[in-house]
Amino acid sequence: MNPILPHLVLCEGDGAAPPAAGERFTAVLALLEQGFTLTCAGPDHAPVPSAEAPGATLLDWPALRGADPAARAAELAAQVRAREATDARPWLPWFPVIDYDRCTHCMQCLSFCLFGVYGADADKHLRVEHPDQCKTNCPACSRVCPEAAIMFPKYKAGPINGEPVQDADLQREKMKIDISALLGGDVYALLRARSERARSRFSKERDADKALAERQKCLAQLAAEVPPEVLQSLPSPEEIARRAEEAAARARAARQG
Amino acid sequence: MKAPVILYCHCRYAQVLPDAVKRAVLERLCASGQPFEAVPDLCELAARRDPRLARLAATGALKIAACFPRAVKGLFAAAGAPLAADRTQVVNLRVLDAEAAGAALLAAELSPNLPPDKETPAAAAAAPAPAPVP
Numbered sequence: 001m002n003p004i005l006p007h008l009v010l011c012e013g014d015g016a017a018p019p020a021a022g023e024r025f026t027a028v029l030a031l032l033e034q035g036f037t038l039t040c041a042g043p044d045h046a047p048v049p050s051a052e053a054p055g056a057t058l059l060d061w062p063a064l065r066g067a068d069p070a071a072r073a074a075e076l077a078a079q080v081r082a083r084e085a086t087d088a089r090p091w092l093p094w095f096p097v098i099d100y101d102r103c104t105h106c107m108q109c110l111s112f113c114l115f116g117v118y119g120a121d122a123d124k125h126l127r128v129e130h131p132d133q134c135k136t137n138c139p140a141c142s143r144v145c146p147e148a149a150i151m152f153p154k155y156k157a158g159p160i161n162g163e164p165v166q167d168a169d170l171q172r173e174k175m176k177i178d179i180s181a182l183l184g185g186d187v188y189a190l191l192r193a194r195s196e197r198a199r200s201r202f203s204k205e206r207d208a209d210k211a212l213a214e215r216q217k218c219l220a221q222l223a224a225e226v227p228p229e230v231l232q233s234l235p236s237p238e239e240i241a242r243r244a245e246e247a248a249a250r251a252r253a254a255r256q257g
Numbered sequence: 258m259k260a261p262v263i264l265y266c267h268c269r270y271a272q273v274l275p276d277a278v279k280r281a282v283l284e285r286l287c288a289s290g291q292p293f294e295a296v297p298d299l300c301e302l303a304a305r306r307d308p309r310l311a312r313l314a315a316t317g318a319l320k321i322a323a324c325f326p327r328a329v330k331g332l333f334a335a336a337g338a339p340l341a342a343d344r345t346q347v348v349n350l351r352v353l354d355a356e357a358a359g360a361a362l363l364a365a366e367l368s369p370n371l372p373p374d375k376e377t378p379a380a381a382a383a384a385p386a387p388a389p390v391p
Contacts, residue, residue: 004302004305004307004308004309005296005297005301005302005305005307007309024287024288025283025284025287025288028283028287028295029280029283032267032269032283032295032296032297033267033269033297035269035297036297037294037295037296037297037302037307037309038294038295038296039292039294039295040286040287040292040293040294040295041292042290042291042292042293043290091301091304092270093270093298093300093301093303093304094300095300095304097300097303097328097331097332097335098331098334098335099327099330099331100331100334100375101372101373101374101375102375128335131304132304151327151328151331153273153299153300153324153325153328153329153331153332154268154270154271154273154300155273156273158325161273161324161325161328161351162324162325162326162327162328162329162331163325163327164325164327164372
């Protein structure tokens with residue numbers, strides 16, 4: 001089962017006692033911070049019929065009244081969760097969101113990701129199979145997408161955060177990645193190298209021929225954006241090679257059907 | 258004509274929406290007396306494929322206070338609840354100030370602004386679902 005968040009309907013229609021000015025805001029804010037989804041019926045509207053909010057808990061405003069709405073919200077949260085046996089564990093929702101208007105199902109992201117986030121369905125369409133396996137704050141897969149089709153809505157900058165994709169973004173995408181090199185494991189080697197450098201505080205100039213300079217620059221940029229905790233958690237080079245090969249095989253299989 | 262349903266995303270887990278804007282918009286919604294829906298984090302609901310998103314997508318005219326329209330469209334698609342381009346307006350709290358966002362949300366008229374579907378919209382509508390989040 002896929003646990004959903006508890007849903008409250010705040011009734012203010014006929015027969016309900018409406019809140020005082022400001023009280024509604026304080027209570028709604030506290031309930032959102034407690035992880036509830038809410039339907040605020042409004043003072044001039046009847047409570048939402050149960051057909052429109054199946055499984056929801058209906059609350060009248062007196063239930064929320066008290067000296068401390070936030071504490072009351074926490075108390076309510078505990079009661080509702082206990083009653084509904086909600087087992088949705090806290091999870092920071094960081095995962096790739098595919099722009100299917102741009103995605104060509106090339107599977108490069110599937111090949112690239114070492115953490116099994118991506119998969120493909122029977123129609124050879126890319127899918128986000130395990131969003132909870134994504135590494136928080138790591139936008140690296142979006143950097144290898146040639147179509148800028150992978151979004152992380154909580155990322156700081158565009159177009160990864162969902163801003164419209166500009167021509168300049170696409171030109172940059174084309175320049176920055178030699179995907180065959182990525183599939184060969186270079187990017188992981190570079191990530192590990194950065195991790196090692198972070199530990200030893202030692203760095204040296206990389207020898208790179210001119211033809212690879214642009215790619216190296218881009219990979220360095222990529223590495224700079226991968227959070228240190230992700231770098232630290234990268235598996236051994238052998239395990240990386242195994243997973244990369246496995247991911248590449250899955251991508252090949254998805255492309256070939 | 259039925260007023261658009263208003264959906265407010267609190268973006269609970271990240272600081273990408275300015276806190277002052279979020280609070281001011283929510284305060285204005287609460288003070289307006291208008292009915293509205295509020296979710297702690299649209300990303301989380303999408304990942305969990307919360308059935309509320311499908312009900313909201315099917316509701317008719319919809320105004321969503323969240324982030325970029327392209328991201329919101331992708332989130333609903335990821336939840337298996339594709340939004341109708343002709344009856345959805347996203348009010349972007351990442352770029353609008355509280356005054357403009359509140360006014361856009363509470364205005365009677367709807368200004369659809371989702372990015373257009375590519376030529377094979379069935380692909381988006383049939384976008385495969387993510388696996389459940391434990």
